[in-house]
Amino acid sequence: MKKYWLTAAALIFIVSFSQAQFYRGILPGSGNFGDSLSKIIVDFKSNFRNIQGDAIPQQMNTDIYESKITLPGTTQNYIMRSHSANDTMATWQAMVYHGEDYDKALKLYKSTFHKIKNSAIRLSDRSVAHFNGKLNNERHASFVTSSLTVDIGDANYKKFVADVEMVSNFLTYEVHINLHVKNDDDLTPDD
Numbered sequence: 001m002k003k004y005w006l007t008a009a010a011l012i013f014i015v016s017f018s019q020a021q022f023y024r025g026i027l028p029g030s031g032n033f034g035d036s037l038s039k040i041i042v043d044f045k046s047n048f049r050n051i052q053g054d055a056i057p058q059q060m061n062t063d064i065y066e067s068k069i070t071l072p073g074t075t076q077n078y079i080m081r082s083h084s085a086n087d088t089m090a091t092w093q094a095m096v097y098h099g100e101d102y103d104k105a106l107k108l109y110k111s112t113f114h115k116i117k118n119s120a121i122r123l124s125d126r127s128v129a130h131f132n133g134k135l136n137n138e139r140h141a142s143f144v145t146s147s148l149t150v151d152i153g154d155a156n157y158k159k160f161v162a163d164v165e166m167v168s169n170f171l172t173y174e175v176h177i178n179l180h181v182k183n184d185d186d187l188t189p190d191d
Helices: 002-026 031-046 102-118
Strands: 052-059 062-067 075-082 091-099 143-150 160-168 173-181
Touching (some): 031 173
Antiparallel strands (some): 075 091, 091 173
């Protein structure tokens, strides 16, 4: 009888573990997306220097570098550093979508926002933080942004935001993620 209970307990453990792995892969904000996002957010304290890769040709007073950490489902993951003496903070950016399908762009804009909002950000001290914000549902605008702030008590993250934006260039649509510090000029009373 004892052998039966041990077999049953082992079977329950295996089924539970496999279901947890299954759900980890399909739930928004879980799995690789949340893990990668956490690594990027943690490296913000070093101004993204630890995840900075090879340089990409410079554009208009901006140094651009490949990011060693990429978010699943994105392309063109890079870090931008301006030559401004007033703004020394880097920006981490990724392209989520580039194409002609408005409905697909809108769907990816919304799902990307929810992935970020539902991600548990695992910090270096093993604590967990989350993003907060409201989805901007403005339709058919040429530029729509939804901003999320992170609930990390560290003063370095006070003005840190994750912006998800959808941009229309007449014939094409793009969806981007920008992780950066908002300047005082960009902040509104609702932020």
